[in-house]
Each structure stands twice: as C-alpha cells, then as structure tokens.
Amino acid sequence: MLKLRNEIPDKNNVKSPVLLLNQNYQPLNICTARRAISLMGLGKAEPIINSSRNIRSATTSLPLPSVIRLYYMVKIPTTNRRLSRQALFFRDKFTCQYCSKKTKQLTIDHVIPRSKGGLHVWENVVSACADCNHKKAGLTLRESELKLKASPKSPSPNPYYIFQHRNIAEEWKPFIPWEA
Numbered sequence: 606m607l608k609l610r611n612e613i614p615d616k617n618n619v620k621s622p623v624l625l626l627n628q629n630y631q632p633l634n635i636c637t638a639r640r641a642i643s644l645m646g647l648g649k650a651e652p653i654i655n656s657s658r659n660i661r662s663a664t665t666s667l668p669l670p671s672v673i674r675l676y677y678m679v680k681i682p683t684t685n686r687r688l689s690r691q692a693l694f695f696r697d698k699f700t701c702q703y704c705s706k707k708t709k710q711l712t713i714d715h716v717i718p719r720s721k722g723g724l725h726v727w728e729n730v731v732s733a734c735a736d737c738n739h740k741k742a743g744l745t746l747r748e749s750e751l752k753l754k755a756s757p758k759s760p761s762p763n764p765y766y767i768f769q770h771r772n773i774a775e776e777w778k779p780f781i782p783w784e785a
C-alpha cells in the first residue's frame with residue numbers, strides 16, 4: 606500500500622483524474638489519483654485500467670490508475686436535475702428524439718409547443734436536430750406527424766452527468782454509452 610500522506614508524492618500525478626466505477630461498472634464519479642489509490646489501499650476498489658504513467662512516492666512507484674471499480678454498490682441519490690440545454694442533451698445522449706440522428710448540433714423542442722401552453726419541464730422537452738425542429742416548429746406531435754423515440758422523463762439518477770465539461774480520457778470511453 607502506498608502511503609501518500611507520509612511520503613513525498615509525485616505532485617502532478619496525484620491530481621490526475623480517475624474514473625470511479627460502481628460495482629456494476631456504471632460511472633459513479635471522477636476522483637483524483639490520490640483518492641483512487643487510497644480507496645484501493647483500503648481494499649474498497651480495484652484497478653480496471655492503468656494509464657501508461659507511474660505515480661511515485663519517495664520509496665515506491667505504482668502504475669497511475671485511470672479507471673477503478675468499487676467492490677461494493679453505491680446507491681446513486683435521486684435528485685431533480687435542473688433543466689438546462691446541456692443536461693437535456695446529455696439525457697438524450699446527443700440524439701435527436703425524432704429521427705435518432707446523433708449530433709452535437711441540437712435544439713430544444715417543446716413536445717407541446719409553448720405557444721399552445723406547453724411547459725418548460727423535463728417531461729415536455731426533447732433534443733431535436735435542426736431539420737426535425739424545423740418540421741415540428743409550433744406544431745403538436747399529431748400536426749407535425751413526427752414520432753418520438755420515447756416519452757421524455759426527468760433524468761433521475763443520471764450517472765453520465767459527471768462527464769459534463771470534462772475531458773474524457775480515451776480509456777474511459779468503453780464505460781460511457783454514447784462514446785461506444
């Protein structure tokens with residue numbers, strides 16, 4: 606076990622981001638290498654993928670972890686996510702909910718148009734590509750003859766939320782569905 610507290614750790618590497626997986630391999634959080642090594646040292650997690658770099662202390666050198674997995678299951682708290690463009694696109698995995706096209710050029714579509722009294726709530730918004738948004742415009746589903754892939758829902762426990770605004774390491778991608 607590497608005791609970082611009592612030794613001089615490699616300053617750059619202890620802060621490297623590490624993807625922390627739940628017992629079932631679902632992404633749980635992004636932590637620092639220091640925390641990852643501590644979790645493994647306590648017997649709470651195992652390394653899944655190491656980076657090509659090493660982490661050094663005064664007396665030891667270990668492979669720097671990139672992905673680790675907990676030996677136990679953590680229940681992800683259910684929270685009501687604030688509705689934002691980014692959070693919506695993440696919920697819909699950057700996929701147009703009408704034509705299934707995957708794109709980063711998405712717009713927010715109100716299933717029941719706001720002009721017809723539709724609310725700006727999770728259950729009434731979907732990600733739409735520019736073409737579908739243009740077809741749908743101020744029309745209802747029936748009027749537009751477009752079909753939804755699924756009824757929109759509040760994105761309660763969404764483990765993928767943690768990747769917002771983060772650089773995603775190459776070796777993390779197999780654990781993130783829309784990157785696969």
Ligand SMILES: [Zn+2]
Nearest residue numbers: 701704734737
């Ligand atoms: Zn579309």
